[in-house]
Amino acid sequence: MTAPASSLDAAEIEKFAALAQAWWDPKGEFAPLHALNPPRLDFIREQALGHFGRDPRARRPFEGLRLLDVGCGGGLVCEPMARLGFTVTGLDGAEPSIGVARAHAEAQRLAIDYRVSTVEAMVDASEAPFDLVLALEVVEHVADPRAFLRDVARLTAPGGLMIVSTLNRTAASLMLGKAAAEYVLRWAPPGTHDWRRFLKPEEMRDMLSEDPLSAQGPFGLVFDPVSWSWRLGEDCKINYFMTFSRPARTTKGEGGRSRRRQTGSR
Amino acid sequence: MTRMPAAASEVRLDVVVVGAGMAGATLALALAQGGLEVGLIDQTAFEDMVAPTFDGRASAISFAAFRQWRALGAAEGIAPHAQPIAQILVTDGARPGAASRPAAGAWLRFDSDEIADRSEGEPLGYLIENRHIRAGLAAAVRRTAVRVEAPTRILSVEREPGRVTIRLADGVVLVAPLVVAADGRGSRLRQEAGIGVVAWPYGETGVVATIGLERDHHGVAYEHFLPSGPFAILPLTERRASLVWTERAARADALVACPIEAFEAHLRRRFGDFLGALTVQGPRFAYPLGLQVADRTTAPRLALIGDAAHAVHPIAGQGLNLGLKDVAALAQVLIEAARRGEDLGGEGVLERYARWRSVDTMGLAVATDAFVRLFGNNHPALRAARDLGLALVNRIGPARRLFMMEAGGATGDLPRLLRGEVS
Numbered sequence: 001m002t003a004p005a006s007s008l009d010a011a012e013i014e015k016f017a018a019l020a021q022a023w024w025d026p027k028g029e030f031a032p033l034h035a036l037n038p039p040r041l042d043f044i045r046e047q048a049l050g051h052f053g054r055d056p057r058a059r060r061p062f063e064g065l066r067l068l069d070v071g072c073g074g075g076l077v078c079e080p081m082a083r084l085g086f087t088v089t090g091l092d093g094a095e096p097s098i099g100v101a102r103a104h105a106e107a108q109r110l111a112i113d114y115r116v117s118t119v120e121a122m123v124d125a126s127e128a129p130f131d132l133v134l135a136l137e138v139v140e141h142v143a144d145p146r147a148f149l150r151d152v153a154r155l156t157a158p159g160g161l162m163i164v165s166t167l168n169r170t171a172a173s174l175m176l177g178k179a180a181a182e183y184v185l186r187w188a189p190p191g192t193h194d195w196r197r198f199l200k201p202e203e204m205r206d207m208l209s210e211d212p213l214s215a216q217g218p219f220g221l222v223f224d225p226v227s228w229s230w231r232l233g234e235d236c237k238i239n240y241f242m243t244f245s246r247p248a249r250t251t252k253g254e255g256g257r258s259r260r261r262q263t264g265s266r
Numbered sequence: 267m268t269r270m271p272a273a274a275s276e277v278r279l280d281v282v283v284v285g286a287g288m289a290g291a292t293l294a295l296a297l298a299q300g301g302l303e304v305g306l307i308d309q310t311a312f313e314d315m316v317a318p319t320f321d322g323r324a325s326a327i328s329f330a331a332f333r334q335w336r337a338l339g340a341a342e343g344i345a346p347h348a349q350p351i352a353q354i355l356v357t358d359g360a361r362p363g364a365a366s367r368p369a370a371g372a373w374l375r376f377d378s379d380e381i382a383d384r385s386e387g388e389p390l391g392y393l394i395e396n397r398h399i400r401a402g403l404a405a406a407v408r409r410t411a412v413r414v415e416a417p418t419r420i421l422s423v424e425r426e427p428g429r430v431t432i433r434l435a436d437g438v439v440l441v442a443p444l445v446v447a448a449d450g451r452g453s454r455l456r457q458e459a460g461i462g463v464v465a466w467p468y469g470e471t472g473v474v475a476t477i478g479l480e481r482d483h484h485g486v487a488y489e490h491f492l493p494s495g496p497f498a499i500l501p502l503t504e505r506r507a508s509l510v511w512t513e514r515a516a517r518a519d520a521l522v523a524c525p526i527e528a529f530e531a532h533l534r535r536r537f538g539d540f541l542g543a544l545t546v547q548g549p550r551f552a553y554p555l556g557l558q559v560a561d562r563t564t565a566p567r568l569a570l571i572g573d574a575a576h577a578v579h580p581i582a583g584q585g586l587n588l589g590l591k592d593v594a595a596l597a598q599v600l601i602e603a604a605r606r607g608e609d610l611g612g613e614g615v616l617e618r619y620a621r622w623r624s625v626d627t628m629g630l631a632v633a634t635d636a637f638v639r640l641f642g643n644n645h646p647a648l649r650a651a652r653d654l655g656l657a658l659v660n661r662i663g664p665a666r667r668l669f670m671m672e673a674g675g676a677t678g679d680l681p682r683l684l685r686g687e688v689s
Contacts, residue, residue, distance in 0.1 A: 026614045034614050041606035044614030059301055059604070107428030108609065110444075 009143040015095040016073065020096035023074025024104055031135065033076055039137065039221055039230045044163060047243055048132055051161045060085030068130040070119055070152055071138030075101035082110045082133065084101050086132065089113040091122070121153035129157035136165045140197050146207040153211045159248035169198035204242050217242040234264045279303045279413065279442040279599065280610055282432055283491030284455055286312065286416055288396065289589035290448030290596060291403040295338045296593060296683060298410040300601035300621040303496040305440050307432070308416035312404040316424065322474050322551040324500060324508035326351070328391045333686035343402030349503045350389035354487030393487070393500045423455060425567045430611065444611035446569050446596070451558060453574035459565040467556040470495050471518035473511040474551040480542025483507060497536060506547065509533070512555065522550045564620045567611035569596055593620045594681035
């Protein structure tokens with residue numbers, strides 16, 4: 001696949017393609033994502049356990065459920081999710097990233113369906129929707145966030161869950177999220193993020209208001225400089241999650257049935 | 267299914283622990299309780315490790331480390347052999363015969379009552395013979411699904427980008443994302459990974475024996491710092507004690523080889539007779555002493571625990587405690603990683619373990635080394651300073667209580683298992 005469709009930004013994809021080899025180096029260009037990963041995985045796990053009513057003690061609690069990771073990069077989230085039992089499809093516009101992701105999963109002996117594609121292409125091809133759809137740290141890199149989010153929502157099955165995480169557009173995120181991460185701490189190459197593209201939680205909610213989804217959040221991710229790590233918290237000024245659940249087909253217009261147990265913010 | 271089938275002859279596990287000693291067996295238990303599939307490999311059979319002739323030492327176990335065994339269901343076999351330490355008397359026994367009168371001269375006293383409020387009324391720690399610890403752990407391991415491969419011989423350990431393959435002499439092939447080196451001071455896995463050590467031999471040997479006492483020790487541990495090196499009488503159950511007698515290597519060998527009557531006569535001269543007649547029970551052992559710290563505690567798909575990572579001077583009784591803290595930290599890191607679906611041998615996961623343990627390991631190694639050097643030296647000026655120092659520490663309650671909490675293992679960022687909690 002080439003020429004990614006509308007909502008993606010070609011220049012953004014180029015940027016990530018050039019860095020693809022560094023995806024799995026926790027001290028390389030993607031160090032901030034490696035640092036973010038543990039609390040991110042905790043959040044997804046907790047939300048999915050609650051939403052799908054799965055056994056928290058099981059080693060592979062999500063067996064039988066299909067997951068789509070949009071903007072999967074080198075597979076930092078796809079691989080853990082496959083180990084937890086999900087049948088995983090990873091999507092990215094940058095071909096080199098998908099190449100790295102495939103090679104890494106093979107060394108780990110994990111079967112993950114990686115594709116160089118876009119959500120538009122998947123919607124156009126009438127792909128079967130997924131139980132859990134993730135769009136993590138990706139909406140800030142797309143050209144048309146509204147179109148992008150609505151396509152992601154369309155790929156979420158009835159009774160399914162969609163989880164989005166991104167950087168908030170606040171003074172704090174400009175200082176810490178962008179300036180600190182890119183320039184001071186040298187975590188990400190300068191120019192990785194364009195602060196003006198960051199979305200506020202209410203903006204994300206508005207973009208999806210026409211879809212029959214039940215929105216929860218925001219849930220914050222907080223950086224603790226003492227332990228030099230991220231954790232889940234109340235503060236959403238820098239990095240946050242939103243979840244959107246799609247009601248099961250059998251209930252008419254009520255979002256209640258799919259949300260068996262909401263764990264809420266911690 | 268997202269997991270591809272393994273080749274027929276391969277056994278796929280989450281973690282393989284090499285070395286079924288006290289640290290290795292505890293880790294296997296902890297990981298199994300956390301729901302992981304664990305392999306435990308040793309060249310010696312469990313049965314042989316609990317024989318009285320295999321390991322004559324006793325270990326001081328902090329109350330935190332003992333709590334971990336309780337949480338893992340291993341305490342029931344060990345508890346009957348655990349002698350609570352009520353008091354530790356540290357004396358500078360430079361004068362001949364001083365050891366027989368602990369009250370003479372400046373000395374340091376640690377009392378369990380002083381920290382009772384913070385240690386939930388538990389003692390300063392316990393003294394337990396290693397063979398009883400090994401037996402208790404072996405019994406507990408057998409009650410779990412841990413795959414024990416012992417006795418066996420490892421043909422090769424191949425650490426590749428995605429996994430570790432361990433080939434055993436009997437044809438068994440174990441594959442896991444992580445291998446843990448719990449194979450002791452001379453760790454083969456550490457050497458094969460090219461991890462160097464900073465080693466500081468003391469040129470001393472610890473002569474170890476179990477002593478029967480005529481009078482009760484009342485849970486008091488005596489540590490005398492004699493010119494030739496530390497000399498400790500550590501209380502055991504059934505009115506017995508574990509003797510740790512440090513000497514220059516040649517003299518230590520002579521002490522182990524000489525007739526039992528001669529040994530008992532030397533012992534009486536050193537220790538005095540305030541606990542009545544002393545009789546040696548079972549064999550005498552000689553263990554060379556030295557400080558050794560590995561340059562790194564991890565390498566790709568490898569984590570070091572226990573003596574493979576650090577061997578400290580035994581005088582403060584912290585060697586095994588340090589290893590058991592490694593176990594608690596590594597178990598927590600790995601169980602949390604497994605819950606998230608992370609790669610258990612991945613760089614990020616191993617980094618969390620390495621960071622958690624680094625400060626503790628170096629701190630204790632340096633502190634025990636300083637302790638040994640301070641007391642091992644017979645220079646008069648240093649002795650005067652040391653006497654003054656001991657008296658001062660003794661006067662300052664808070665400082666002494668901190669020392670005790672540290673020796674008890676209750677300071678720092680404690681892993682859940684050391685707080686007695688199950689992950």
